[in-house]
Amino acid sequence: MTRDEAWNALALHPDPTLEELFAADPDRVDKLSTRLELRGGEAPLGIRFDWSKTHLTDTLLSEFEALAEACDFAGMRAKMFTGEVVNPTEGRAAEHTALRGVGKESSVEEAAALLERMKLMVEAIHGGVFGEVKHLIHVGIGGSALGPALAVDALTRDGAEVDVHVVSNIDGVALEAAFKACDPATTMLAVASKTFTTIETMTNATSALKWLADNGVDDPTGRVIALTAAPEKAVEWGVDETRILPFAESVGGRYSLWSSIGFPIAVALGYADFQAMLDGAAKVDEHFRDTDGRANLPLRAAFADLFYSRLEGAQTRAVFAYDERLRLLPDYLQQLEMESNGKSVNVDGLPTGPTAPITWGGVGTDAQHAVFQLLHQGTHLVPIDFIASIEPGDMLDAAHHHILLMNCFAQGAALMSGKHSDDPHRNYPGNRPSATILCDDIDAMTFGALIAFHEHRTFASGVMLGINPFDQFGVELGKEIAKKIEKGGERFDASTEALLKAAGVG
Structure with a gap:
């Protein structure tokens, strides 16, 4: 069967409601809910993935499995884990899993050596080799900032070894805010690019x-740690080679928090917790590598994603974290999913159909009072992921967490079932899909597993869409035009010219 034949077969699917699917199959929850164990023993840790409130059926799953086979999903997955080229437009492998100890042996060994170098740097900072260090300002953008910002925000709510501030925006207001929060005498700078x-x-x-120098620091460059795949450029910029933490060229930006780009995470948490994050991701890597068909959790999620975006016309996918610790997760997933799969041509350069939906979201219960009106009664089909933790992240009265979880589960139930009313203003149509990811807790290991799950989910979608999820040429054009404006001597459209004149830019 070819890719096109597999898609044509899927296009003929029946359209039962979610309530009809549950009524027809008493085993539906067991079939579409799976717990992934991350740690056994006396303190078990795991994540429950429940896709039963989506429209996936046994027939659809079989047809998606046929699509995956037609797209040589297993072959592409093997290429990624063995370090072969899976980014054909740039002629690169994608070896972020090697940083977690899963991949080509030589790449795993190289990654371990680079991470050991980072570990020694982190321990040196914590041990006072660089003097008293209370603050770290981490500057980066895109994948060099989103992952560290998310991890630091999620995992340091109970305190941090070092106070970390992630700055990505070129708007000076962002950098000034970090300056105000830090003492230059006890601040180090991480430059991630x-x-x-x-x-x-x-x-x-x-x-x-300049801020460090202006505030009495004798050797500002001596406070810099460079995180880069181009160490020679960091040396040219003035960073001593002993303070450069490299990572491999085969690690893409939005997959790089496992590398030295994760340095601020390790500085904030301590290296043991950073290692736990890697270990959690490795558990998902092994599951994704070794499990076939619908039992493969990231692949099953990709089946549902493609069903809604490709076959049902859903243009967006929403993510709601019912946990304040994961408030930045929708921002992180926007880049991961939209930069990876936001393409309009396949690997052969030919036009393709709908690819990545627009990823958006927020934090429950805030979002319930902001956007859920549209989700319950609006005209858009929006598949939703709910993410929650059984263990609370606070020490307050248990009522707080109890109400939080009640609301999370109630929203999924209400979206599915709806409520009929003769008053059209109070009628809820229901049959609106959602999935739930329920973690035992949000700790470093669980966090690593969550991120790796979404990485592999994104990769699986890309393979079945026939596109390359590892390039991102779309981010370059605007940068090129900005450089032309800065250089001067070139004319643009009338609107842009008027805006440049009004702002005094260029």
Whole structure:
């Protein structure tokens, strides 16, 4: 069967409601809910993935399995884990899993050596080798900032070894906020850029060095740790080679928090917790590598994603974390999913159909009072992921967490069932899909597993769409035009010219 034949077969699916699917199959929850164990023993830890409130059926799952086979999903997955080229437009492998100890043996060994170098740096900082260090300003953008920001925010609610501030925006207001929160005498600077030429990052880094110098730091560059795949560029910029933490060229930006880009995470948490994050991701890597068909959790999630975006016309997918610790997760997933699969041509350069939906979301219960009106009674089909933790992240009265979880589960039930009323203003149509990811707790290991799950889910979707999820040429055009504006001597459209004149730019 070819890819097109597999898609054509899927297009002929019946359209039962969710309530009809539950009524027809008493085993539906067991079939579409799976617990992934991350740790056994006296303190077991795991995550429950419940896709039963989606429209997946046994027939659809079989047809999606046929699609995966037609797309050589197993072959592409093997290529990724063995370090072969899976990014054909740039001629690169994608070896982020090697950083977690799963991949080509030589790549795993190289990654372990680089992470050991980072570990020694982290221990040196915590041990006082660089003097008293209370603050770290981490400058990066995109994948060099979103992952560290999410992890630090999620995992340091009970305190941090070092106070970390992640700055990505070129808007000076963001950097000034970090300056106000830090004492320059006890602050280090991490500069994260794969190429060490990213204009936003390098401009922020230069301003941070000036801030250190202006506030009495004798050797500002001596406070810099460079995180890059281009160490020679960092040396040219002035960073001593002993303070450069490299990572492999085969690690893409939005997959890089496992590498030295995760340095601020390790500084904030301590290296033991950073290692736990890697270990949690490795558990998902092994499951994804070794499990076939619908039992493969990231692949099953990709089946549902493609069903709604490709066959049902859903243009967005929403993620609601019913946990304040994961408030930045929708931002992180926006880049992971939309930069990876937001393409309009396949690997052969030919036009393709709908690819990545727009990823968006928020935090429950805040979102219930902001956007859920549209989700319950609006005209858009929006598949939803709910993410929650059984263990609370606070020490307050248990009522707080009890109400939080009640609301999370109630929203999924209400979206599915709806409520009929003769008053059209109070009628809820129901039959609106959702999935639930229920964690035992939000700790470093669970966090690593959650991120790896979404990485593999994104990869699986890309393979079945026939696109390359590892390039991102779409982010370059605007940057090229900005450089032309800065250089001057070139004319643009009338609107842009008027805006440049009004702002005094260019």
